[in-house]
Amino acid sequence: MKYKCIIFDCDGVLVDSEAISIGTLVEMAKSHGASIDLDYAHQLFLGKSLEFCFDYIAGLAQKKLPENFEEEFRKRTFEAFQKELQPIKGIHDLLAKINIPIAVASNGPADKIRLNLTTTQLIDKFEGNIFSAYDINSWKPNPELYLHAAKIMGFDVKDCVIIEDSPAGVQAALSGGFDVFGFTNHANFDALQQMNIPLFDDMTQLNLLLH
Incomplete structure (x- = not known):
């Protein structure tokens, strides 16, 4: 070698x-008024920090995300990881x-x-x-x-x-x-x-x- x-x-x-994490981001973004195409989200968010992803979603939604947004994202993805x-x-x-x-x-x-x-x-x-x-x-x-x-x-x-x-x-x-x-x-x-x-x-x- x-x-x-x-x-x-x-x-x-x-x-x-990645499919679980980015799919969850897209779902949560939609619930806060930010619609992102899933394929585009894969290209945009892949490998980026959560701070980048959250800032993008907040910008698209044109409002500040709730303080528990990251906590909710962690909770949803951790549960999905354990199952899927x-x-x-x-x-x-x-x-x-x-x-x-x-x-x-x-x-x-x-x-x-x-x-x-x-x-x-x-x-x-x-x-x-x-x-x-x-x-x-x-x-x-x-x-x-x-x-x-x-x-x-x-x-x-x-x-x-x-x-x-x-x-x-x-x-x-x-x-x-x-x-x-x-x-x-x-x-x-x-x-x-x-x-x-x-x-x-x-x-x-x-x-x-x-x-």
């Missing part, structure tokens, strides 16, 4: 959570073949990352190597989260590769000087194709890219 450490994004790369969340197809098989250190670095809070990894039976692969943007108060597309993760893992940037599915995450990796591979789906393909990075749409393809 040509790398010494692999750092994964979580949502949309390890766990299939699935691992990304092929991720268990891929991780079983990797024999170098791995980590996860996500814009989400640490408790959400742990919940999602536990629900999908991935937690044992990442326990102790979980990095949240909330821990350092710096969110993608700022590169600080990936730089922080690499430093704590004990590796130089050149020895790490980032696995991402969002333009914001790819930008964070590139800004930090990392190699990055983009995991594509119907919602993000066009955006990632423009970023001039290696792309894959199946975890078996990622295994080949890593070697």
